[in-house]
Amino acid sequence: MLKKHTSFIWILLTVVLLVLFVFDIVLGSVQIPLKEVLKIIFTGQSDHPEYLTIIYRFRIPKAITALFAGFALSVSGLQMQTVFRNPLAGPFVLGISAGASLGVALLVMGISTFTIVSQIGVIGNWTIVIAAWLGSGLILFLILAISARVKDIMTILILGIMFGSATAAIVNILQYFSNESMLKAFVVWTMGSLGGVSLTQLKVLIPSVAVGLFITFMLIKILNAMLVGENYAKSMGLNIRVSRFLIFFSTSLLAGSVTAFCGPIGFIGIAVPHIARIVFKTANHKILLPGTMMIGGIVLLLSDIISQLPGHETTLPINSITALVGIPIVIWIIIRNQKLSSL
Amino acid sequence: MQNQDNILKIENLEIGYPSKKDVNNILFKNINLSGNTGELIALVGKNGIGKSTLLRNIAGLQESIKGDILFFDKHKESYSRTEFARMVSFVSTEIVNINNLSVFDLVSLGRFPHTNWFGKLRSDDIIKSKRALEMVSMDSFARKNVNEISDGERQRVMVARTLAQDTQIIALDEPTAFLDLPNKYEIVHLLNKLSKQENKTIIFSTHDLNIAIQEADKIWLMLEDEIIEGAPEDLILNETFNKIFEKSNLSFDKLKGDFRMKRTHSEKIGLIGEGVYYNWTKKALERLNFLVKKSNESILNVNIEEKDDRHVWKLNESGNIHEFNSIYELSLYLKKIN
Numbered sequence: 001m002l003k004k005h006t007s008f009i010w011i012l013l014t015v016v017l018l019v020l021f022v023f024d025i026v027l028g029s030v031q032i033p034l035k036e037v038l039k040i041i042f043t044g045q046s047d048h049p050e051y052l053t054i055i056y057r058f059r060i061p062k063a064i065t066a067l068f069a070g071f072a073l074s075v076s077g078l079q080m081q082t083v084f085r086n087p088l089a090g091p092f093v094l095g096i097s098a099g100a101s102l103g104v105a106l107l108v109m110g111i112s113t114f115t116i117v118s119q120i121g122v123i124g125n126w127t128i129v130i131a132a133w134l135g136s137g138l139i140l141f142l143i144l145a146i147s148a149r150v151k152d153i154m155t156i157l158i159l160g161i162m163f164g165s166a167t168a169a170i171v172n173i174l175q176y177f178s179n180e181s182m183l184k185a186f187v188v189w190t191m192g193s194l195g196g197v198s199l200t201q202l203k204v205l206i207p208s209v210a211v212g213l214f215i216t217f218m219l220i221k222i223l224n225a226m227l228v229g230e231n232y233a234k235s236m237g238l239n240i241r242v243s244r245f246l247i248f249f250s251t252s253l254l255a256g257s258v259t260a261f262c263g264p265i266g267f268i269g270i271a272v273p274h275i276a277r278i279v280f281k282t283a284n285h286k287i288l289l290p291g292t293m294m295i296g297g298i299v300l301l302l303s304d305i306i307s308q309l310p311g312h313e314t315t316l317p318i319n320s321i322t323a324l325v326g327i328p329i330v331i332w333i334i335i336r337n338q339k340l341s342s343l
Numbered sequence: 344m345q346n347q348d349n350i351l352k353i354e355n356l357e358i359g360y361p362s363k364k365d366v367n368n369i370l371f372k373n374i375n376l377s378g379n380t381g382e383l384i385a386l387v388g389k390n391g392i393g394k395s396t397l398l399r400n401i402a403g404l405q406e407s408i409k410g411d412i413l414f415f416d417k418h419k420e421s422y423s424r425t426e427f428a429r430m431v432s433f434v435s436t437e438i439v440n441i442n443n444l445s446v447f448d449l450v451s452l453g454r455f456p457h458t459n460w461f462g463k464l465r466s467d468d469i470i471k472s473k474r475a476l477e478m479v480s481m482d483s484f485a486r487k488n489v490n491e492i493s494d495g496e497r498q499r500v501m502v503a504r505t506l507a508q509d510t511q512i513i514a515l516d517e518p519t520a521f522l523d524l525p526n527k528y529e530i531v532h533l534l535n536k537l538s539k540q541e542n543k544t545i546i547f548s549t550h551d552l553n554i555a556i557q558e559a560d561k562i563w564l565m566l567e568d569e570i571i572e573g574a575p576e577d578l579i580l581n582e583t584f585n586k587i588f589e590k591s592n593l594s595f596d597k598l599k600g601d602f603r604m605k606r607t608h609s610e611k612i613g614l615i616g617e618g619v620y621y622n623w624t625k626k627a628l629e630r631l632n633f634l635v636k637k638s639n640e641s642i643l644n645v646n647i648e649e650k651d652d653r654h655v656w657k658l659n660e661s662g663n664i665h666e667f668n669s670i671y672e673l674s675l676y677l678k679k680i681n
Contacts, residue, residue, distance in 0.1 A: 221462030224448075225455055228439050235402055236455035236508065237428030283444035286462075 006287070009279060013294045017067075020301040024063040027305055029313050030054055058195065065197045065205065066304040067297045069262055070272075072209045072254035074296025075216055077269025078276070078289065079251050082223050083244070084157050091255035091269035093157060094143050094248065095164035096136045100259040101190060102167040103135025104128055108186045109178035128189065129201065129260045136256035139163055140248065147244045153230055191317030192263035194304055205261050212254035216289065219246055223285040265300075265319055267326030272296045275329060278336075299325065349416045350544050351378035351401070351512060356410035358396045369408060370396050374570050376563055378512070378546060383531075383538040385555035385575075386548040388565030389587065394548040395436070395516050397565075401546065402433035402514045414512070428456035432505035434515040439501065440490050446500050447485040450475055453507030475506035478541075479533060495526035502533065506541070515547040519554065527551055531558045552584075556600050575600075606632055610681075613638045616647030620654055627670045631677055645673065 026037045032051050040046050040055045076091035084093065092098070107127060142163060147156050175183055197205060222243045225233040230240055258265065276292040277283070300322070307321040356374035370393035378384055386394050399405040401412060403419065412419040414430055422430065432453070439449065451464055451472040458468060476482045479499040484492060489500065498518055505513045518534070519527040531547070535558040538545045546563075549555050555562060556575040564571045564578060566586050571578065578584055584595040584602075593602045612633040614625055624647060625635045633643075644659040656667040658676065667673040 218460070221455070221458070221460060224462060225452060227441055227444065228449070228452060229435075229437055231404060231435050231437065232433070232439070232452075233455075234404055235428065235431075235433035236452065237425045238455070239424060277443050281443050282448070283441050284448050 006280065009291075010294075013291070013298065017294060017298050017301070020298055020305065021063055021067060024066060024301050024305050025055060025059045028054070028059060028308055029315070057199070061197055061199050061202055062195045062304065063301065064202060065194045065262065066300045068206055068209045069194065069258045069265060070268060070296040070298070070300030071293045072212060072258045072296075073265060073268040073300070074272035074276075074292045075213060075289065076251040076254040078273040078285075078292045079216060079219075079223065079247050080269075081273055082226050082285070083247055084153060085227070085229065086157065087274070088270065089157070090266075091251060092164070092259075092264065092266070094160040094251065095139045095167065096252055096255045097259050097264035097266075098164035098167040098171075099135040099137070099139030100132035100256065101135065101171055101264060103131040103133070103138075104189050105171040105174045105186055106135075107131035108189070109174045109182045126201075129204075132260035133256060135167075136252060136259060139167070140252040140256065143248055143252075144245060147248060148241055153244075188317075189263050190319070192265040192319040192322075194262055194300075194318055195315070197261050201261060205257055208253060208257035212250045212257070213293070215246060215250035215253070219243070219250070220285045220289060222247070223289070227283055263319070265322055267322045268296060268300055268303075271326040271329050272299055275299075350380055350414070351376075352411075352413040352416075353377070353401075354411045354413070356397075356400070356412060357408040358393055358400050358405075359408055360396075371565065371570070372568075374410065376570065376572050378544045378561075380511070380542045380544060381539055382544050382560045383535045383558060384544070384546045384561045384563055385559035386546060386563045386565070387550075387552060387555055387587070388548075390550075392565045394565060398433075398514045398516050398546065398548055401512075402431055403427050404433065425456045428508065428510075430510055431512045431514060432508040432510040434498075434501045434505060434513070434518060436516045436520060438494075438521070439497070442488070442490055444489050445485070446476070446481065446487050446489055446492070447472065449489050449500060450485075450503045450507050453504040453509075456508065471509060472503075472507045475503040476500075478506055478537065479503045494521045495523070495530065498522065498526070498530050499533065502530070502537075506537070510543075512544045512546070515545070517548050517550070519547075519549055519551050527554055531555070534558070535560075553601055610634065610643070611636055611641045613641040613644035614647075615639055615645070620647045624656065624670055624673075627674055628677075631674055631681075633677075643677075 022037070025041070026032065026034050032054065036046055036048065036051055037055065040052060046052050073091050077089070080089040080091060080093050081087060143156065143160060146159055150156055150159070175186065178186070222238060225236055225238050226243070233243075234240055255269070272295050273288070273292050276288055276295050279295065280287050280291045282288060303318060303321040303325050306325070307316045307318050309316060353374050353376040357369055357372050358374065359370040360368040374397065386397065388394050396405065400407045414422070419427070451468065453475065454464060454468040454472060455462070458464065464472070473482065473485070476485055479502050481496065481499050481503060484496065484500070489497060492500070502515075502518070515534070518530055522530065531549075531551075531554045534545050534547060537543060538560070556579070559575055561572055562575050562578055564583060564587065571583055573583070579595070579597055579600060582595070582597070588602070592605045594605045595601075596603055606629060609632050612628055612635055614621065614628065614635050614637060616624060624645065628635050628645070642661055646657040646659065648655055648657060653668075656670065656673045658665045658667065658673060660680070665676060667676065
C-alpha cells in the first residue's frame, strides 16, 4: 500500500513539473497563444518569426535555467542539512554565495573605483560569471582545507558562517566607495535573475549542475550514514574526510554554478528539502534526494512564473519571489510539525 | 569458533588527547585488558576517568597515544576501514532523534560495511536487519519512526543496529544512562543474553554497579591509576570495589553487593523483628544514624509485632512504650527525641 502511495506521488510530481515547465514558456510579458507555443516546441516552426525568437532565445533558456537551478539549489541544501544535521542549513552556509558576491562586487565596483570605466556594458555577462565562480571557488578551497584538519563538523559550520560575514563586510566596504550606477548593477545582480542566461551559457551551466547532481547521487549511501552523525558513520566504516570532500565539492559545484549565472537565489535550498520530507515522510536519501530535486524544480519554475507577472511588462526579482513563496511554506511546516529542531 | 583467548587484547595502552605542545593530555596509562567470546564486560569507574575515551579507542574512533589494541592477534591499525567496521560496532551516548527515519531504516544502516557503494539492501541484508530487530524484540516497531519511540525502545534499536552490523565485538558507551530502572535492567540483561546466544564480546560502560555485578561476566574497573579486570564476584571478595570511591563517604557492602554511605553511628538501638520488616526497619534506623543491634538490651528498643494482619512498631523508651503504624511515624518520633 505504501509503495502504491509513493509511486502516485512520483507521477504527480512529474506531471506538475512538466506542466509548469510548459507554462513557464507560455506565460510572459508578450502573450503568445498556447497553440503557437506547442507548435514551436514540437515542430520548431511558426508563422510569426518574432515568436520563434522569443521562445527559443529567451523563454526556453529561462525555463531550463529555472529547472536546473531548482534542482541544484534544493539538492545542495539537502546535503548541507544532512551533513550538518541542522534543519536551518542551506546551500549557502559554507559561504558560497558570499564568496560569489565578493567576486562580483570586486569586479563591478572594484573596477569602477580604480579605473575611469563606468559603463556597465563593458563588463560582459561572462566576466560576471567568472568572477562569481572564482569567488565561490576561493571559499570552497578554504572550506575544504579546513575540513581536512578540523574534526568537529560544527566548527566547520561556524567557520563557514564567519567566512560569509567577513566577505559580506568586504562587499559592504566596496559598496560604500562605489558610484551609483555600479552600485545598482551589483544590487541587481544580488536580486537574482533566471533570464540572463544565454544559450551558450546554458552549455556550461547544465553540465556543471549535471556533474554536481551525478556526484550527489553517488553519495546516497554516505548521506544516509551521515544522518546518524559522523561518529556512527565512522564506526560503520565511512571515510569521513573523503566523504566530506565529495559532499562539499558537489555542493559548491551546484550552488556555486547557479549563483554564478543567476545570482544568489535564496530560500529554495532551505525550504525544499523540508517539503520533500513532509511529502515522502522519509529520511532515506534514496527517496529524499530525487524527491527534493523534483520539488526544487517545481518550486523554482512556479516562482519564475509568478515573478513574470503574466500579462504585465515588468518582472519582479526572482529572489523576492522565492522568499515570498518559501517563507509561508517554512512557517506552515513549523506550525504543522513543530519538530523542525531535528531533521 | 574463534580462539577463546584472542578476541581482544589491550597491551600497555595509553589513552588521551594527543597534543603537539604538551604531554599532559594523557588520561590513562598502562591499560592491560582482554576480552573473550560470549562475554559481557562492564567498564566501571568515576566520571571523567576515561571510560568513553577507552571505548572510543577500542571502537576505532580515536587514536591511542601508545600501546596496542589487538583484535584476533592482529593490530587495530592492520585492518582496513571496512574490515574493522565488520569486526567492531559502537553505540555512543548521543541520542539519535531524526524525524521521518524509520526504525528499520536505522537498523539497516548497520549493513553499511556489507553493502555496495549505492547501499543497496540485498535480501540477505534485509533478513539480517529483520533478525536483529527480532533479537531485541522490536520487530513490531520496524515501520515506526525513531522519534516516536521511548528512550528504552530506542536503545534497543541502537543495539539492533550493531547486531545488523554483524560484528564480533560491540562497544556501548553508557547504554543505561537515560533509562528508568526497569529499562536499565532490561537492556543490560538483553546484552548478557546476546553475548551468550550470539557468542559476541560486548563491552559497555556504566555507572549502575548493581546491574553490572548481576549481569556482567567481567568487570573492567578503572581506579585512580590502575585498571583491574575480573569477575564481579572476585572483585567483591578481594575488596577491590572499595577502592573506587576511596576518597568519598561511600563504602562497598560485600554481602549485599551494593554501595552505601559510611555512617558515624551515635547511639545504639535494639531491634527485634522478622524478615523484610526487620531489614527495612534496620535500614531506616541506620539512616537516622543509629547503630542497630539485634537485641532487646539497649536504652531504646524497637519491636516489630503483628497485630490484626498488619504490622506495628513498638518503641520501648526506657520503660515507656510508644506504638507506631509505620516506619515513617517511628522515624518522626525518633528524630524528635534525639
